[in-house]
C-alpha cells in the first residue's frame with residue numbers, strides 16, 4: 001500500500017459520521033463477557049456471536065470498521081461466509097488487534113507495558129493477505145499513587161511507535177491506542193494531566209520513528225473523572241476538557257480520533273461524543289467512536305446465547321451504532337433512545 005492508500009483508508013474510516021465497532025476481545029476477555037450472560041465460551045459460540053454482530057442489516061451506514069481478534073479473522077459465519085467477506089459486503093473495513101496484551105512492566109509495580117512486537121512484521125503480512133486494512137495496538141496507563149511513571153509512559157509510547165511504523169511499512173493503517181484507565185478515585189484534573197503527558201510522549205515517539213500522521217488514527221480515552229471519584233464531572237466538562245487536551249497534544253495532520261468507551265455506560269459514551277461534536281469552535285480532526293462495550297452491551301444481553309434472540313440483539317446494535325453516528329455530527333438527542341426501547 002502506498003502512503004496515499006494508507007491515508008485514504010484512514011480518512012474513509014472516519015468519513016460520513018461513521019465509526020468503529022471494536023469486537024477484538026481476547027479469548028479470556030470474551031469468556032468473561034459470556035459469563036455475565038451464562039453462555040459457555042467456545043470457538044462456535046464466539047463465532048455465532050461475532051457473526052450476529054457483523055450481519056446486522058444496515059450496520060455499514062454507521063460503522064466503517066470492525067476490529068477483529070486473531071481467531072475471528074480466520075472464521076466463517078454459521079452460513080459459511082468468511083467473516084472478512086461479511087464485513088466487506090457491508091462496506092466495513094476489517095481490522096485486526098495485533099498486540100498480545102498488556103503485561104507487568106519490569107521494575108514498575110502496578111504498571112504495564114504492551115507486548116507483541118516480536119514477529120509482528122510477518123503477522124502484519126499475513127493479516128493483509130487475510131483482508132485486513134487496519135490494525136490496533138492498545139497500551140494501558142494506570143493512575144495511582146505516584147504512577148504513572150515516566151518510564152512506563154515512555155516504554156509504552158516507544159512500543160506504540162514501533163508498531164505503527166511496522167504497520168505502515170506492511171500496508172495497514174495503525175490505530176494508536178494509549179488508554180489512560182478510568183479506574184481509581186482520581187479527579188478529572190489528574191486524568192487531564194496524565195492524558196496530556198501520555199499523548200505528548202506518544203506523538204514525540206511517533207515523530208522519532210517516522211510514522212506518517214496522515215496515515216494513522218488515534219484511539220484515546222476521554223478526559224474523565226476516575227470511576228471511584230466522589231465528584232463526577234458532567235458531560236459538558238468532559239467534552240470541553242477532552243477537546244482542549246487533544247488540541248494541546250494531537251497534530252492537525254491526524255485525520256481522525258476514535259474514542260474508546262473504557263467502561264462508560266452506553267448512553268454516557270454517546271452523550272460525551274455528541275457534546276464534543278456539538279462544541280462551538282472547530283477542531284482539525286474528525287471525532288468519532290471505536291467502542292467495544294458501549295456498542296455491544298445491550299446486544300450481548302439480549303442475545304443471551306439463543307438463536308431466537310438474534311433479531312432483538314441486532315436491533316440493539318443497529319440503534320446504538322446509529323446514535324453514535326448521530327453523535328459524530330452533534331445531532332444525537334436522548335429522545336432517540338426511545339427508538340431502542342421500541343425495537
Ligand code: 13P
Pocket residue numbers: 022024138177260261262263290291292293294
Ligand atoms: P471499550 O470501548 O469497551 O473500552 O473497548 C474498546 C477497545 O477496543 C479497547 O481496546
